[in-house]
Amino acid sequence: xxxxxxDAIIIGAGWAGAILAKELxxxxxxxxxxxxxxxxxxxxxxxxxxxIDELRGAIRHRLFQNLSQTTVTIRNTxxxxxxxxxxxxxxLPGEGVGGAGLHWSGVHFRVAPDDLALRSNVxxxxxxxxxxxxxxxxxxxxxxxxxxxxFDKAEKVFGTSGEPHTIKGKIAGKGNTFAxxxxxxxxxxxxxxxxxxxxxxxxxxxxxxxxxxLPAANASAPYTNxxxxxxxxxxxxxxxxxxxxxxxxxxxxxxxxxxxxxxDPKFTLxxxxxxxxxxxxxxRKKATGVTYLDLRTNRQVSLDADLVIISAFQFHNVHLxxxxxxxxPYDPIANxxxxxxxxxxxxxxxxxxxxxxxxxxNLFVGAGGAGVAIDDFNSMNFDHGPLGFVGGSPVWVxxxxxxxxxxxxxxxxxxxxxxxxxxxxxxxxxxxHSLTIDAHGSNMAYRDVYLDLDPTYTDAYxxxxxxxxxxxxxxxxxxxxxxxxRIEPIMKEMGATxxxxxxxxxxxxxxxxxxxxxxLGGGAVMGADPKTSAVNRYLQSWxxxxxxxxxxxxxxxxxxxxxxxxxxxxxxxxxxxxxxIYLKNPGPMVQA
Amino acid sequence: xxxxxxxRRRFLAGLLGSTSFWLYSGHxxxxxxxxxxxxxxxPRYFTPEEWRFLNAACERIFPTDAHGPGARSLGxxxxxxxxxxxxxxxxxxxxxxxxxxxxPANLGYQLSLTPRDIYRQGIAGADAYTRQHHDGRGFADLDxxxxxxxxxDLEHGEMSLGAVPAHLLFEQLRQNTLEGVFxxxxxxxxxxxxxxxxxxxxxxxxxxxxWVNQEGAPYPFGPVSISGETA
Numbered sequence: 001x002x003x004x005x006x007d008a009i010i011i012g013a014g015w016a017g018a019i020l021a022k023e024l025x026x027x028x029x030x031x032x033x034x035x036x037x038x039x040x041x042x043x044x045x046x047x048x049x050x051x052i053d054e055l056r057g058a059i060r061h062r063l064f065q066n067l068s069q070t071t072v073t074i075r076n077t078x079x080x081x082x083x084x085x086x087x088x089x090x091x092l093p094g095e096g097v098g099g100a101g102l103h104w105s106g107v108h109f110r111v112a113p114d115d116l117a118l119r120s121n122v123x124x125x126x127x128x129x130x131x132x133x134x135x136x137x138x139x140x141x142x143x144x145x146x147x148x149x150x151f152d153k154a155e156k157v158f159g160t161s162g163e164p165h166t167i168k169g170k171i172a173g174k175g176n177t178f179a180x181x182x183x184x185x186x187x188x189x190x191x192x193x194x195x196x197x198x199x200x201x202x203x204x205x206x207x208x209x210x211x212x213x214l215p216a217a218n219a220s221a222p223y224t225n226x227x228x229x230x231x232x233x234x235x236x237x238x239x240x241x242x243x244x245x246x247x248x249x250x251x252x253x254x255x256x257x258x259x260x261x262x263x264d265p266k267f268t269l270x271x272x273x274x275x276x277x278x279x280x281x282x283x284r285k286k287a288t289g290v291t292y293l294d295l296r297t298n299r300q301v302s303l304d305a306d307l308v309i310i311s312a313f314q315f316h317n318v319h320l321x322x323x324x325x326x327x328x329p330y331d332p333i334a335n336x337x338x339x340x341x342x343x344x345x346x347x348x349x350x351x352x353x354x355x356x357x358x359x360x361x362n363l364f365v366g367a368g369g370a371g372v373a374i375d376d377f378n379s380m381n382f383d384h385g386p387l388g389f390v391g392g393s394p395v396w397v398x399x400x401x402x403x404x405x406x407x408x409x410x411x412x413x414x415x416x417x418x419x420x421x422x423x424x425x426x427x428x429x430x431x432x433h434s435l436t437i438d439a440h441g442s443n444m445a446y447r448d449v450y451l452d453l454d455p456t457y458t459d460a461y462x463x464x465x466x467x468x469x470x471x472x473x474x475x476x477x478x479x480x481x482x483x484x485x486r487i488e489p490i491m492k493e494m495g496a497t498x499x500x501x502x503x504x505x506x507x508x509x510x511x512x513x514x515x516x517x518x519x520l521g522g523g524a525v526m527g528a529d530p531k532t533s534a535v536n537r538y539l540q541s542w543x544x545x546x547x548x549x550x551x552x553x554x555x556x557x558x559x560x561x562x563x564x565x566x567x568x569x570x571x572x573x574x575x576x577x578x579x580x581i582y583l584k585n586p587g588p589m590v591q592a
Numbered sequence: 593x594x595x596x597x598x599x600r601r602r603f604l605a606g607l608l609g610s611t612s613f614w615l616y617s618g619h620x621x622x623x624x625x626x627x628x629x630x631x632x633x634x635p636r637y638f639t640p641e642e643w644r645f646l647n648a649a650c651e652r653i654f655p656t657d658a659h660g661p662g663a664r665s666l667g668x669x670x671x672x673x674x675x676x677x678x679x680x681x682x683x684x685x686x687x688x689x690x691x692x693x694x695x696p697a698n699l700g701y702q703l704s705l706t707p708r709d710i711y712r713q714g715i716a717g718a719d720a721y722t723r724q725h726h727d728g729r730g731f732a733d734l735d736x737x738x739x740x741x742x743x744x745d746l747e748h749g750e751m752s753l754g755a756v757p758a759h760l761l762f763e764q765l766r767q768n769t770l771e772g773v774f775x776x777x778x779x780x781x782x783x784x785x786x787x788x789x790x791x792x793x794x795x796x797x798x799x800x801x802x803w804v805n806q807e808g809a810p811y812p813f814g815p816v817s818i819s820g821e822t823a
Contacts, residue, residue, distance in 0.1 A: 055779055
C-alpha cells in the first residue's frame with residue numbers, strides 16, 4: 001500500500017535520527033521517523049528497579065538487536081567463506097527507539113583535530129612512505145573549527161559534564177591539555193572521580209602524563225537542555241552501559257530530544273517499521289521515498305518523500321545503501337566503488353591492577369561516561385616517527401559499574417581458574433580489590449577490509465545479510481602494544497600488588513566471540529573525492545543528492561575516541577547545511 | 593531460603609512514598625519471584641537423570657567451600673531449568689538460519705543447537721562417556737575429584753559427545769551456573785542473595801552518591817534484591 005507523502009523520511013530513531021528530526025521540524029518540514037524496533041520510554045521500561053536487572057538487561061540483551069531477525073556475516077579475509085554472527089558478543093547494536101544511544105555509556109568526546117585530516121598530517125610530518133601499503137588513510141574534508149559550534153550545541157543538548165582546558169584561547173580549567181579550544185564551557189561541571197580513577201589520576205601525573213576527567217553525558221547536577229528536556233543528577237548507580245538510566249541522568253534521544261519532538265504535530269514516529277529499501281527513480285539519481293515492512297501487519301508500505309535521511313546504526317546504513325543501489329558498491333580487487341569501503345573498528349584491550357586487600361575499589365560504583373584518561377598516546381600527540389605506526393589510544397580508568405554475572409563469567413583474570421577450586425578466592429579478590437585500565441584506540445582502514453552483501457545468507461525478510469570482511473592489521477596491533485607498554489609505569493606508581501597487561505598479539509585475528517566494543521565505523525565515508533568517499537562533507541550522497549547518510553558510517557578511520565560526540569556534531573553540521581543551503585536549492589551541495 | 597515477608601513489606605512501604613513504585617507496577621516480576629518459593633523444586637525441562645547430572649556439575653563448577661554455599665544450594669540448577677522455558681532456552685535470541693558451516697573457532701558459534709539441545713544431547717553424551725570409563729557409573733555417582741577431572745576433560749574437548757562439542761557443553765554449564773549464582777533471585781538462583789554477599793555486590797541498591805570515593809573503604813551495606821529481599 002502507499003501511505004502518501006511526507007517532506008522528509010528519517011530511517012532510525014537513534015541519536016542521528018532524533019537530531020535530524022528535531023532540526024528538520026524546526027525548519028518547518030513534516031518528518032516521519034521509521035524505527036524497526038519498539039518504542040522505548042524511560043518511564044515505562046527504564047524504571048527502578050525493573051530496569052537494573054542484569055540477567056534481563058546486559059546478559060539477555062533487552063535493549064540490543066535481535067539477531068534472530070537479521071544479523072551480519074563475518075570473515076577475516078577475502079578468501080574465506082563468511083559465516084553468520086549468530087550470538088551477540090563482539091559488538092552490540094541497539095534496537096528500538098533511542099537505538100544504541102539508549103544503552104550507550106555516555107563518554108562524550110569531541111574530536112582530536114589532527115584526526116580529521118590524518119592523511120595530510122601524517123604525510124606532512126613523516127612523508128608519504130610512512131603510510132603502509134594497502135592502508136586507505138583519508139581526510140574527512142571538514143575541520144575542527146567548522147565543527148566546533150556543533151560540538152558545542154550537542155554538548156548543551158546532551159547536558160555534558162566536563163572540565164575545559166581552554167575557552168577562546170584562555171586557560172579555563174584543568175581539562176585535557178591536548179583538547180582543542182572551545183567556544184564555551186561545558187554545560188555541567190565534571191563528574192566526580194571514583195576511587196580507582198582518582199588513583200589513576202595521581203599516578204599518571206606522577207609519571208609525567210596529563211590526566212583529565214572524562215567528558216561525560218552523565219549529568220553531574222540537575223539540568224534542563226535547550227529543548228526543555230530535564231535530567232536528574234547521576235548517582236553512580238553503575239547501570240549506564242547496556243541499560244536505560246532510571247535516573248534520567250545519562251543523555252539519550254529518549255530523554256533529551258524525543259520529549260520535545262513528540263509534542264510537535266509535524267513529527268511522526270512509526271515503530272516496528274523495517275525499511276527494506278530506499279526507492280529511487282529510474283536513473284537512480286533521486287530518491288522518491290522508501291518501502292518498509294510493517295512488522296505488526298507483515299504488509300509492505302511505501303511512503304514518498306522529498307528528502308531521505310539514512311541514520312540507522314553504522315553498518316545498517318551501509319546495508320541499506322547496498323540494498324537500495326545508492327552509490328557504487330566497493331570492489332576491493334578492482335579498487336572501485338565507495339559503498340562498503342573503509343570499514344573500520346577500534347582496538348580495545350583491558351589491563352588489570354590488583355591493590356592491597358585493605359583497599360576496596362567497589363567496582364559496582366560507577367558511571368558509564370565518567371573516569372580519568374590520558375591523551376599522551378592518542379592521535380598525533382606523540383612522535384610516531386621512530387615507532388613506525390599510524391594512530392593512537394587514549395588510556396583510561398572508566399569504571400562504569402561492574403555487574404556480578406559479567407564479572408563472574410569473565411573470570412578473575414591473570415592465571416586464576418575460571419571455575420571450581422580456587423575460583424571463588426580469586427574472584428572475590430578481583431571484584432573487591434582490582435581496577436581496570438583500557439587502551440581504547442584507533443583502527444585504520446585497509447583496501448581488503450570492507451562491507452558488501454553476503455552471497456548466501458538472508459534475513460527474516462529474505463534480503464541478503466551484510467558481510468563484514470575484517471581482521472586486525474600489523475599497524476594497529478603494534479600501536480596497541482606500544483600504548484599498553486606505556487600503562488606499565490602507571491600500574492607501578494599506583495601501588496599495584498600485581499598487574500596484568502592485555503594487548504593484541506602479533507598476527508591476532510578478529511575474534512567475534514568476545515565483547516570488544518560497539519564502535520564500528522566507516523563503510524559510507526565522507527570526503528572530498530567521490531572516488532574514495534560515499535558522501536560529501538555535508539554527509540550528502542554523491543550519487544543521490546536528496547539522500548543524506550548520518551552516523552559513524554562517515555568516519556574514514558576508527559578514531560581513538562568514543563564516536564557518539566562526533567556522530568552528534570556531524571548530525572548537527574549536516575542538518576545546519578540542509579537547512580541553510582540544501583532546502584533553498586535542492587541538489588548537490590558539492591560539485592563532484 | 594531467607595525471604596521474610598516483613599522485609600518485603602518494609603521495602604514496599606519505603607517505595608510507596610516515591611514515584612518509582614508506581615512506575616514499577618508495569619512489570620510482572622512479582623509472579624516470577626513468588627514461583628521460587630515452592631520447595632523442593634521439580635524440574636520442568638530436565639529428566640530426573642539429567643537433573644542429577646546438572647546438580648552435580650553445577651556444584652563442581654561453583655563448589656561449597658569456606659567462602660559459603662555452592663551452586664546447588666544457591667539454586668543454580670533451578671535457575672537453568674527455568675531458563676530452558678524462555679526465548680533464550682529455545683535459541684530464539686540467536687540467528688538460527690542455515691547453512692550451518694564448519695568455520696574457524698574465532699568466527700563464533702555455528703551449530704544449529706539451542707541451549708535446550710546442547711543440554712539434552714550433551715548430558716546424554718557426557719553421562720555415556722562417564723559410564724564407559726567408570727564401570728557403568730554416571731557422572732552424579734562419582735566422587736567430587738572424579739567429577740572435576742571429567743569436567744576438565746569436557747572443558748578441554750578431550751571427549752566426543754556426538755553432535756555436541758564437549759567444550760560447548762562445558763561452557764554452557766559454566767556460564768549458566770554463574771548466571772544462576774549471580775542473577776537476581778527472581779530467576780530461581782542466588783538464594784538468600786548469597787552469591788552477591790560473597791562478591792560484595794549490593795544488588796538493587798543502585799545509589800552510590802555518597803560512595804563515589806571513600807578512599808578505598810569497603811562499602812558497608814549488604815545486598816537487596818529487586819523484590820526487596822535483604823541479606
